[in-house]
Every structure is written in C-alpha cells, then in structure tokens.
Amino acid sequence: MxxxxxxxxxxxxxxxxxxxxxxxxxxxxxxxxxxxxxxxxxxxxxxxxxxxxxxxxxxxxxxxxxxxxxxxxxxxxxxxxxxxxxxxxxxxxxxxxxxxxxxFGDKAIKLLESSKHSGENIKTGCATFSGQDLNFSGEEFNGAELTAVFGGVKCDLRNAVIEKDCAITASSIFGGITVFVPDNVNVKINSNSIFGGVSEKNHRPTVQGAVTIYINATCMFGGVEIK
Structure with a gap:
C-alpha cells in the first residue's frame, strides 16, 4: 500500500x-x-x-x-x-x-458465534478511558472481542496457541486497538469504519495450509492496527 x-x-x-x-x-x-x-x-x-x-x-x-x-x-x-x-x-x-x-463481515461473526455455542473460551478486552494489555502467550486462543472507547487495547497473540481458524471483533470509538499476530498465520480483515481505519503495517504473504484469523473491525474516529 x-x-x-x-x-x-x-x-x-x-x-x-x-x-x-x-x-x-x-x-x-x-x-x-x-x-x-x-x-x-x-x-x-x-x-x-x-x-x-x-x-x-x-x-x-x-x-x-x-x-x-x-x-x-x-x-x-x-x-x-x-x-x-x-x-x-x-x-x-x-x-x-x-x-x-x-x-462481508459475516465470516468473523459466525466463527465467534460457533465458538461460543461450542463452549469455547472467547477472550474479552475492554478499555474505557483507560488502557488494557492482553498477552496470551502459551494459551489456547479461539477468538476475542475487543472494545476501546476513549482508550487503548493491546492484544498479543505472537506466542498464543492457535490450532484452528478463529475470529476477532475489534470496536474502536475515539480509541485504538493493536493486535500482534504470529508470522505463521493468515489474516483477513473486514473494516467498517467512519472517519477511522485499519492499518496493517507488515504485508504478509499467504501461508499455505495455515490457520486464518478473521478480524472484523469497526472504527469511529478511532483505529485498529495489525502488527
């Protein structure tokens, strides 16, 4: 880009x-x-x-x-x-x-709903007028719901255990959300933004046979950054 x-x-x-x-x-x-x-x-x-x-x-x-x-x-x-x-x-x-x-953002929503119905643990992170750092090193990751309102959320998945396709919903309103993803996964992003946007600094090639993290981002005067 x-x-x-x-x-x-x-x-x-x-x-x-x-x-x-x-x-x-x-x-x-x-x-x-x-x-x-x-x-x-x-x-x-x-x-x-x-x-x-x-x-x-x-x-x-x-x-x-x-x-x-x-x-x-x-x-x-x-x-x-x-x-x-x-x-x-x-x-x-x-x-x-x-x-x-x-x-076009249905894929992430359906994956999260399916994980919830299966009883899997869906991580949550919410920062309102504050900041929150989430680190899932060594933990099994099946999906997450992240929200930042006049605040910031950092979600570190670089050393998480990701064994199948999963999804993240990231809602940023006058705030910022940063998601750190491993190099050995694919990332697909759907953005619903008004005066905000999603930034993916490291353009990663498609990894054949790797799991995919679907990110559904909603930004209003805010941003979501994928690293």
Missing part, C-alpha cells in the same frame, strides 16, 4: 513539474492557479488514498466534498447547495459502507 502511495504521489509531482517546465519555455500555457485550485489539496490526497489505503470511506467523502467545492469555485454549482447535497451524500455513503460491512 505504501509503495502504491509513493508511486502515485511521484507521478503527481512529475506532472506538476513538467507543466511548470513547459509553461516556462512557452510550449504550453496551462494555468495551474485556476479558480478553486486550493481544492486540489483535498481532492488529490483523497484520490490517492482510494488506491493506497485499506479504508476508503473517509477518502470517498473527502473526494466528494473536494469536487463539490471545486465546482462551486468554477461557478458550476452554488455554495449554498453544499449543505443540501453534501450531508445527504455523506449519509448515503456511510449507509452503503455499513451494508457492505455487514454482508
């Missing part, structure tokens, strides 16, 4: 540099500082974020607002239409995101 982001930013900077050079030699006369040029500081990062970031809801909303402001500056639309269209548009985008998240 980071490589894609750097490539796209590199292309954008090269294009700007080329335009400046062509204008300087009189080959082209492209006006870079047009009415509403400042909206590009919203549009370009959000556009690049669609390709380089796992969580895209915030980028879609930012792109929508940026394009709308640009059209207003170009007198295509009127600024007084912003609140009439922007708020309903944002609500619709969030609604679509929640629907898709509910549909």
């Amino acid at each position: 980071k490589k894609i982001s750097k490539i796209l930013w590199g292309i954008a900077l090269i294009l700007v540099g080329v335009i400046f050079a062509l204008n300087a030699f009189g080959i082209t006369h492209i006006e870079l500082f047009f009415d509403g040029w400042w909206t590009l500081f919203i549009i370009v990062p959000c556009f690049i974020g669609l390709f380089s970031e796992r969580e895209k809801t915030g980028n879609i909303i930012g792109l929508f607002v940026g394009v709308f402001l640009l059209l207003c500056c170009q007198n295509v639309l009127k600024f007084d239409m912003l609140w009439r269209l922007a708020i309903p548009g944002i609500i619709v985008i969030i609604g679509i995101k929640l629907i898709f998240g509910a549909v």
Whole structure:
C-alpha cells in the first residue's frame, strides 16, 4: 500500500513539474492557479488514498466534498447547495459502507458465534478511558472481542496457541486497538469504519495450509492496527 502511495504521489509531482517546465519555455500555457485550485489539496490526497489505503470511506467523502467545492469555485454549482447535497451524500455513503460491512463481515461473526455455542473460551478486552494489555502467550486462543472507547487495547497473540481458524471483533470509538499476530498465520480483515481505519503495517504473504484469523473491525474516529 505504501509503495502504491509513493508511486502515485511521484507521478503527481512529475506532472506538476513538467507543466511548470513547459509553461516556462512557452510550449504550453496551462494555468495551474485556476479558480478553486486550493481544492486540489483535498481532492488529490483523497484520490490517492482510494488506491493506497485499506479504508476508503473517509477518502470517498473527502473526494466528494473536494469536487463539490471545486465546482462551486468554477461557478458550476452554488455554495449554498453544499449543505443540501453534501450531508445527504455523506449519509448515503456511510449507509452503503455499513451494508457492505455487514454482508462481508459475516465470516468473523459466525466463527465467534460457533465458538461460543461450542463452549469455547472467547477472550474479552475492554478499555474505557483507560488502557488494557492482553498477552496470551502459551494459551489456547479461539477468538476475542475487543472494545476501546476513549482508550487503548493491546492484544498479543505472537506466542498464543492457535490450532484452528478463529475470529476477532475489534470496536474502536475515539480509541485504538493493536493486535500482534504470529508470522505463521493468515489474516483477513473486514473494516467498517467512519472517519477511522485499519492499518496493517507488515504485508504478509499467504501461508499455505495455515490457520486464518478473521478480524472484523469497526472504527469511529478511532483505529485498529495489525502488527
């Protein structure tokens, strides 16, 4: 993801540099500082974020607002239409995101429900205006439910005993959750986020025949980090 982001930013900077050079030699006369040029500081990062970031809801909303402001500056639309269209548009985008998240996040939920019905021990971690460190070294791990509200939760599974597919639900509201996973497992993430997101710093290749940890993350002004 980071490589894609750097490539796209590199292309954008090269294009700007080329335009400046062509204008300087009189080959082209492209006006870079047009009415509403400042909206590009919203549009370009959000556009690049669609390709380089796992969580895209915030980028879609930012792109929508940026394009709308640009059209207003170009007198295509009127600024007084912003609140009439922007708020309903944002609500619709969030609604679509929640629907898709509910549909494609079923795997983690079903695994947790199955484990509970089988009487297996499902770990829980909750931090409200506080912090909690969970370390499952040497313990059998069948799944967990993690919640952080104005707080932080760290869940360390690097030395846990994971013998079959399991799931983690991670809900972060104005908080942060960090999950440390072993190198010999596969990780599949489903994110339902509003002004937040999931970050997986270490891109791990698929391990053939290994168990899979399904992570269903819900973030609202918060984040979940997988390490």
